[in-house]
Amino acid sequence: MQFSNAFPDRLAAQVRATGSAVCVGLDPRRQQLPAGLQPAASASPREWASRYRTFCCGVIDAVAGQVPIVKPQAAFFEQLGPAGMEALHHVIQHALQADLLVVLDGKRNDIGSTAEAYADAYLGRGGLSIWGSDSLTVSPYLGADSLDPFIQCCDERQAGIFVLVKTSNPGGGFLQDRLSHAGSADEGSVYQAVAELIKQQNASRCGTSGYGPIGAVVGATYPDQLADLRRRMPNAWILIPGFGAQGGGAEDVAAGFDEHGLGAIVNSSRHLIFAHQRPPFQQRFGAPRWQEAVAAATAEMNAQLRSVVGGS
Numbered sequence: 001m002q003f004s005n006a007f008p009d010r011l012a013a014q015v016r017a018t019g020s021a022v023c024v025g026l027d028p029r030r031q032q033l034p035a036g037l038q039p040a041a042s043a044s045p046r047e048w049a050s051r052y053r054t055f056c057c058g059v060i061d062a063v064a065g066q067v068p069i070v071k072p073q074a075a076f077f078e079q080l081g082p083a084g085m086e087a088l089h090h091v092i093q094h095a096l097q098a099d100l101l102v103v104l105d106g107k108r109n110d111i112g113s114t115a116e117a118y119a120d121a122y123l124g125r126g127g128l129s130i131w132g133s134d135s136l137t138v139s140p141y142l143g144a145d146s147l148d149p150f151i152q153c154c155d156e157r158q159a160g161i162f163v164l165v166k167t168s169n170p171g172g173g174f175l176q177d178r179l180s181h182a183g184s185a186d187e188g189s190v191y192q193a194v195a196e197l198i199k200q201q202n203a204s205r206c207g208t209s210g211y212g213p214i215g216a217v218v219g220a221t222y223p224d225q226l227a228d229l230r231r232r233m234p235n236a237w238i239l240i241p242g243f244g245a246q247g248g249g250a251e252d253v254a255a256g257f258d259e260h261g262l263g264a265i266v267n268s269s270r271h272l273i274f275a276h277q278r279p280p281f282q283q284r285f286g287a288p289r290w291q292e293a294v295a296a297a298t299a300e301m302n303a304q305l306r307s308v309v310g311g312s
Helices: 007-018 045-063 074-078 082-097 112-122 144-157 170-176 190-202 223-232 250-256 287-306
Strands: 022-026 069-072 101-108 135-138 160-166 212-218 236-240 264-268
Touching: 007 101, 007 160, 007 212, 022 045, 022 287, 045 069, 045 074, 045 082, 045 287, 069 082, 074 082, 074 101, 082 101, 101 112, 101 160, 112 135, 112 144, 135 144, 144 160, 144 190, 144 212, 160 190, 160 223, 160 236, 190 212, 190 223, 190 236, 212 223, 223 236, 223 250, 236 250, 250 264, 250 287, 264 287
Parallel strands: 022 069, 022 264, 069 101, 101 135, 135 160, 160 212, 212 236, 236 264
Antiparallel strands: none
16 A cells, blocks of 8 residues: 555655644634634624634634644534534635645544544545544544544545644543553553554554654653653654643653654644733734734744754
8 A cells, every 4th residue: 555645744745845843723712812803792602603713714824834734623613513613614624725734633532433433524635524634633542443443544545643642731641651561561551552552553554754644642741751752653743732831842842853853743722823912922913913923923933943853
């Protein structure tokens, strides 16, 4: 099977073309929208959905050409019901039209035919799926077989997934750090066992970039584990959340990249899309010029990552 046009190779090409490893998280929070986009207190879910759509499309316009990929967070749209889901679909399509890759952050999974339905719904651009996203975040905690429908869909539609391995939240260790006793001696924790599964599944699926379609989510708030997981999964793209508002910095994420400056994308949401609310962008731009603040904050993050990441 030929994987040269698959998601991991397209992601590598986009990272090289933009000179950026930034993934912009599209998390439209009601209270933080710019003043000009805040509807009346009595606004309906449909009105809020319209504002979310306008805001997220404005963010996309501000970062297009600066970054390779965006990550809409499905929860904020689902919160608004059917109107929110219509807005999410429009945002995904707007990103694709802006030549950006899309990872939908839905953390989906189930077993059997339900997992097949999730994979069919979300994975594949260009009419291959209803939602049209290039990739999807997926939970592995229903077992290895629950990932099979998503991996099959990646093969058939040249899409990708990002599997939760070591998440950025403080409580993630409750399950992820537990000893698994399921594999070899160096496969001590649950998250290490998941990493081994990802490496194995990618082994026969790597494209010209050297990476396979099954990526991993590893938080910036755990830099030592990130370095270990980069070694354990040399053929997996790593999606690194936790930069900026959650406390992670450029030095914390450097170990996620390979020697060519590839292999990782670093997500930032609030730190970028609401930059107009934090200094010095608040003083320079303020709410009326919030898109300029987004563009400037993204350029700043690009520069911070370039200062610690080698290669191209």
